Every structure is written in structure tokens, then in C-alpha cells.
Amino acid sequence: MVFWKRLFNNTDISNTDQKSQFKGEPVNLKGHTDGQTRIFFTREREIDLYELEELCDAVGWARRPLRKVKRALTYSFMVVSAWEVKGNRKRLIGFARATSDHAFNATIWDVVIHPRFQSKGLGKGMMKYMIRQLRSEDISNITLFADPQVVDFYRRLGFVLDPEGIKGMFWYPD
Numbered sequence: 001m002v003f004w005k006r007l008f009n010n011t012d013i014s015n016t017d018q019k020s021q022f023k024g025e026p027v028n029l030k031g032h033t034d035g036q037t038r039i040f041f042t043r044e045r046e047i048d049l050y051e052l053e054e055l056c057d058a059v060g061w062a063r064r065p066l067r068k069v070k071r072a073l074t075y076s077f078m079v080v081s082a083w084e085v086k087g088n089r090k091r092l093i094g095f096a097r098a099t100s101d102h103a104f105n106a107t108i109w110d111v112v113i114h115p116r117f118q119s120k121g122l123g124k125g126m127m128k129y130m131i132r133q134l135r136s137e138d139i140s141n142i143t144l145f146a147d148p149q150v151v152d153f154y155r156r157l158g159f160v161l162d163p164e165g166i167k168g169m170f171w172y173p174d
């Protein structure tokens, strides 16, 4: 079942690939020498929810109800994704989203790169792309919650752990 959803008519500020009509920012990937395929980052929100679920499955994340994922995407301030494009075919290989007060703060969630594309600089590139896009919206305070095994990944991007002793606090239902 095809389940494409154009969640907003948000157009990317960067260029369109002539061959595939793909709107996004081309990426030069470390060790990616295949002349047939190209990699892009985009802010376009046309995300197939089943493809996103497959990407999250690939890194072992617990499944979430798709209707809630759809809501989360709809009400996110920004959605960025990475795509492998070959001719007219495109495949989702990276994803991240941010919620925001649209003025001062944004929080980044659900950062994921497909295992086949990890350790090539794509996660770093996608995060830098998202930070650039958030800065272009005049957002100055960018936060996130890092799983313990990826703290250094974010630290390398300039994120600071517990600045001035500030602690993230969580409330969970009993």
C-alpha cells in the first residue's frame, strides 16, 4: 500500500536535481564512489511512514503506532531526511526532526542513519544541515536528549553536556 503523505507544502531552499527532480542539498559522502547514485538532504516532508518505520527497524528501535508517528511529524517544526537517489527511485537513508517554540528554542529528536550508510560522515552532515536550517529560522537554542552511546557523536558537533550544571529532567506516568 502506497502511503505517501505531503504533510506540509514546505519547499526546500536549496536546489533541485535535474535528472530526478529531487529537491534537496547534494551530499559528498566519504567512500561513496558509485556514479549512478546520489545522496541528498532535504527539508521536504514527503515521508512514507512505512519507509520511516523500516529505517527505524534497521537500527533496532521499538516500533511506535504509525498514527502517532504521523502526528509527531505533522506537528514537528522541522523534518530533515537523507535520501539515496538513483534515476527516479529514492530511498530514505536518514531522518531527524525538531520541535520548537518557533522563536528561541528547538529540540532535535529521532536522529537516525541507516546502518549501511553509517560511519561515512552522513550523520554529522545531516545534523549540520539541520542546525543550519534551524539557524536560518533564527532559532538560537538547540537541545537534544542523547542516548549514552552517542554522547560523543553530539559532543563532536558542538553540543555541550549539562551546560552550567543544568540537568534534563523527565516525568513518567506511574
Ligand SMILES: CC(C)(COP(=O)(O)OP(=O)(O)OC[C@H]1O[C@@H](n2cnc3c(N)ncnc32)[C@H](O)[C@@H]1OP(=O)(O)O)[C@@H](O)C(=O)NCCC(=O)NCCS
Pocket (backbone or CB within 6 Å): 059, 110, 111, 112, 113, 114, 117, 118, 119, 120, 121, 122, 123, 124, 125, 145, 146, 147, 149, 150, 151, 152, 153, 156
Ligand atoms: C548516531 C548516528 C546517527 C551517527 O551517524 P553516522 O553517520 O554513523 O555518524 P558519522 O559517520 O557522521 O560520524 C561523525 C563523527 O561522529 C563519530 N561517531 C559516530 N557515531 C558515534 C558514536 N556512537 N559515538 C561516538 N562517536 C561517534 C564518528 O567517529 C565521526 O567522528 P569524526 O568526525 O571525528 O570522524 C548513527 O550511528 C545511528 O543512526 N545510530 C542508531 C540510532 C541512534 O542511536 N540515534 C541517536 C539517538 S540519540
